[in-house]
Every structure is written in structure tokens, then in C-alpha cells.
Amino acid sequence: MSVHVAARWVVLDIEGTLTPTSQVHVVLYDYARPRLGPWIRDHGDDPVVAEAVAQVRTEAGLSAQAGTDEVVAVLHAWMDADRKATPLKTLQGLIWQQGYARGELTTDYFPDVVPALRSWRQRGARLAVFSSGSVAGQKASFSHTTAGDLRELFAHHFDTVNAGPKREHRSYEAIAAGLGEGEPRRIVFFSDVPAELDAAAAAGWQTVGLARPGEPYADADFGTHPAVSTFDDVRLEVIA
Template sequence: MISLPRPAAIVLDIEGTTSSTWFVHDTLYPYSRARFADILSREGHPDVERARGQIIQEAGLDPEAGVDKLVAALEGWLDSDEKRTPLKTLQGLIWAEGFSAGDLTSHFYPDAIPAMRSWHEQGIDLTIFSSGSVNAQTSWFGNSPEGDLLPMFNGHFDTENAGPKKLPSSYATIREAIGVPAGQLLFFSDLVEELDAARADGWGTVGVRREGDQYFDRGVGDHPEISSFEQVTWR
């Protein structure tokens, strides 16, 4: 158990924190990979058009590059687990369609939803900061095994509207948007680099280490550590 000052707001990572990284890698990634060509072939969708331009720029492709080259760039980023914004944008669109069609249901650790409900009922503001796009986040929390969880959350941030998760400036952006002093913010993540970045902006932090999850062996440095949200108490 750890005892922490009661925060005004909690910001949560998703993969490895509320939900298994393996579910994302083994279920959601293949689902999106099989549909990259289809979504990139669509014309007139502003998010797809923006992502197409970002792929060309970030991958150094010819402006007239065909769908096959765009897909190859996406698959290369996916294979190396790079958190590229155009990749996350397109995955979010694909997953949203999958959730809407009933093909997908999001995963949560058994302690995650009860903890989030409890914190929400206590009047603590809840926000998400994930490398997955805002579109993917809303689909994820809107299609949980317990139904729509979105009413519990006040905001969603990703690498496009906040910035990279390992930079302190991203947490400053979120802090300013939420309007809560850094000392009253608490960030939960399984990645020490993200925890370090949040702490550099003055946030409180909690490292989440889930046995068997992708980054368990890396540890969480000198941040307070839990394996379940049930281990968190307020003072």
C-alpha cells in the first residue's frame, strides 16, 4: 500500500496501466494492420488526408507515393513500436470503426474500472494521456466490458494535442489545459521515462508494474510503485 496526498486531478496512461499492452499488440495492432490499405484509399476524409501528408513527410516519401509505400511505412513503425502521430491517427479511426461494428471490446485490468469509478465519485477529475489518438481513446473507454465509461473523464490528450509522452513540456501543456497546479496532479504510468517527464513539471507520480506486462522488468525507477490501483490510499 502507498499513501499519497489526495490529488485534485488524476491523469492516466492506458497501455500497461489500466489495460494490458499485450491486448493492444496481439489484438488491436493486427486489426489495424489488415486495414491500413483500405483506409488510406479513402478520399476526402480530413484526418486521413492529414495523416497521409504526415506519413510522406516523416518517412521521406515522394509526395505522389502510392498506398503501398504508405502502408510499408506504417508497418515499419508498427513493427518497431514507434509512437508516430499519423500511425496513431489511422489506428484510432480503424479501431473506432471496429468498436462501432462490435468487432472489438476494450480490455481493462480487474482493479482499473472500480478504482476509476471510486475516484470519480470522490470528486477527483480524471483525464487520459496516451500515445493512442484521442479518437482511439474515446472508442476504448466508450466500449468497455462494463459499457460506456466516457462520462467519468474530463479530457483526453495524445501526442498530437499535448506532445510526446517523454517530454516535460507535454505535461506542462496538459497542466495548463486542465487548470490545476502541478502539485495537485497525479500521473499513473508503467514507463519510467514518462513518469520522469511528469515529475520534471512538478507532478506527483505513481509507477504501475503489472506482472507479466511488456515493460515490467524495466521497473519504475524511484517513483512510488504499485501493482494494483487497490494499493493506493489518500491522506
């Protein structure tokens, strides 16, 4: 089934929408896991790292003097539970940023993704990303891909720090403001998670679900949200 969308802005989730879930849960998580402790020890004077560690201690109920091993144990547990914790995403993003810069990581997308994004951009659509992964991690992942450097395709990046939780409508209202878009219906959000689509719809956005075969939400109930299994089934009309 094809879906017709008329929009100016296209906002995209990443995991399960642009990339296979395994890209994050296997490739990226396995890369970050053994490097969290060394990164915290080697970058303890970095204000961003220090703040993330302080947030871990607070959220996990650790003492302010809790050592790196205790902090890393919490981070590993959060990774095992796939918890979208902001300090975890911050630290992972920094590690992934270095991995991409060194050429040790490469992002692979579903086959339909890059052709669709390039086509939409060439026809005048403006593209943005909203992911639980940090903005630094997002930009790094787009910098080194099997299709080259894709960073120029995107005008804006949003995460749980600069927008808010992905399942709350206020986050999508904040993004619309950040895009300078006063008419929410001119924004369409693509995600594989129905609860995220619900939040975007509550903010007045258009929504399209991605039910990709083999992915965790392939058989999800998308309710009133139109759903496709590939971007090839999306007919985007770009509006001014």
C-alpha cells in the first residue's frame, strides 16, 4: 500500500526506520560497551563527560563519590535494558563520534533509505532527525556511511536533550518551534514506534509508520497512522 504525504519538513527516526535495529544494538553497543570505562577515566576533566557521570550517579541513586566501575555497571545495565537514558546516550555519542572519525565504524541503511532521502531533498523537502541518540552521535553516524557522507542532507538534528522525550507531544512542539514551522501539518514524522507517532500526531504533525520486516515493530498496531514497509511506498509531495 502506498501512502501520499504533502509536507515541507520530513523528520526521521533512525533506529528501525533508517537503519536496522542491529546497527545499534549489536554494532554500536558492542563498540561502546568496553570503551565506556576508559573513556570516563581518560576524559574526566571534560565538562560534558563530568556532567553525564554526575547524572548517572543521580539517576541510579549512587553516592556522589561512586567510582567509575560503579558508574559503568549502571551504564551496562541500561544498555542491556535498552533504556533511553540521556547520560548514556551522551557518552555513547562521544565514543561513536571518535569511532566514525577513525573509520572504525560505518553506518549501513536499509536499501530504500538513501535514494529516498536524496530524492526528497532534491525536490525541495527539508530533512531533520529526531533520535534518542545524541546529536553528536547522529552527525557522526551520517558522516561515515556505506553511501558516503550524508550530513549535508539534514538541516536540523534533535535528541532528548534539545527536544525532550520521544513519546511526549511537547517534544514535537519544541521541534516545530526549532524548525521555525508555524503550521505543524506541514511536518511529517517517520518512525517505527507507534507511541512516538502518537505523540507527534498529538502535536498536530502528519505521521507515517515504518513496519519493516524482521524489525521489532514489524507487526505492531499502528492504529490510525498510515504504515509502509519501505520508503519506496511513500509518495511525497513537497509543499512551500
